[in-house]
Amino acid sequence: MAQIERVEVYVDGSPEPFQVITQAPFKVKLNPADFEAGDHNMRVVIYYDNGEYYDQPYLFTIQHNNEIAVGHINQSPIHSPVAVDLIDPMEQEGLPPPKVLTHAVIPTLLFLLILVVAGWFSFYGDTSASAEVTNIEPIAKPSRPEAPAGGAVDGAAIFAENCASCHGPNGEGQGDVFPALAGNANLADTDMVIDTVLHGRQGTAMVPWGEQMNDDQIAAVINYVLSAWGNDFGSVTPEEVAAKR
Numbered sequence: 001m002a003q004i005e006r007v008e009v010y011v012d013g014s015p016e017p018f019q020v021i022t023q024a025p026f027k028v029k030l031n032p033a034d035f036e037a038g039d040h041n042m043r044v045v046i047y048y049d050n051g052e053y054y055d056q057p058y059l060f061t062i063q064h065n066n067e068i069a070v071g072h073i074n075q076s077p078i079h080s081p082v083a084v085d086l087i088d089p090m091e092q093e094g095l096p097p098p099k100v101l102t103h104a105v106i107p108t109l110l111f112l113l114i115l116v117v118a119g120w121f122s123f124y125g126d127t128s129a130s131a132e133v134t135n136i137e138p139i140a141k142p143s144r145p146e147a148p149a150g151g152a153v154d155g156a157a158i159f160a161e162n163c164a165s166c167h168g169p170n171g172e173g174q175g176d177v178f179p180a181l182a183g184n185a186n187l188a189d190t191d192m193v194i195d196t197v198l199h200g201r202q203g204t205a206m207v208p209w210g211e212q213m214n215d216d217q218i219a220a221v222i223n224y225v226l227s228a229w230g231n232d233f234g235s236v237t238p239e240e241v242a243a244k245r
């Protein structure tokens, strides 16, 4: 069984690691005081001594100034600060195999986290609160796409930043789970495509994008998907997107 050697945590797309943990216990420490209120994203990369690794995105939300929620637990915020105990994915059953270093980064969707309100509460003088949450399903929610200079919205760039990690840089999909978009005849139903991108598909890794992108951005990425890689499935307008919100 390979051992965890190193954990790197990146926050909000920064190339500099927010935390690097090289010794057990492998806990990610998040102090809400360090973040502005609102949505943030976190990437946890776990390296093993045999050269394999897991790379997993998470969304977390800082609420008010003193609460934090990770993944799907936004409804029941945990009082802060929290430590995220990493469960070694290699000890979980039913997970896809880890990736080997040097290969492309693919999100692993079944990674589990336990959040534990940490023992270093004493540092903050609060010993009363404690909470434990298990089986958090990660949500892949990469950072908000920026419109390129000049105001035009670049659907290809939005796709590369937000969609390619699952659907493949050339829309080729991945395995059985992430459908190919290149040559996918389902896309001829453009109403379905707008619904899927705006609202996601419940219970799948296809999360809703309507909250993070405006109508122009949604239409741009859809039009890219409908016409890239030899696709010829027509186009949609921002007005059609707005009508389906």
Ligand code: HEC
Binding pocket: 107, 140, 159, 162, 163, 164, 165, 166, 167, 177, 178, 179, 181, 184, 186, 187, 193, 196, 197, 201, 204, 205, 206, 207, 209, 221, 222, 225
């Ligand atoms: C975290 C992985 C992930 C990301 C990121 C992602 N998707 Fe998906 N997408 C999926 C999965 C999984 C499905 C299939 C859902 C199902 O089984 O119904 C899907 C389905 C779709 C479909 C419907 C395909 C069909 O045959 O019905 C479209 C269109 C689509 N995604 C577009 C996008 C676009 C555009 C983006 C970026 C804005 C995006 N996806 C980002 C995982 C993802």
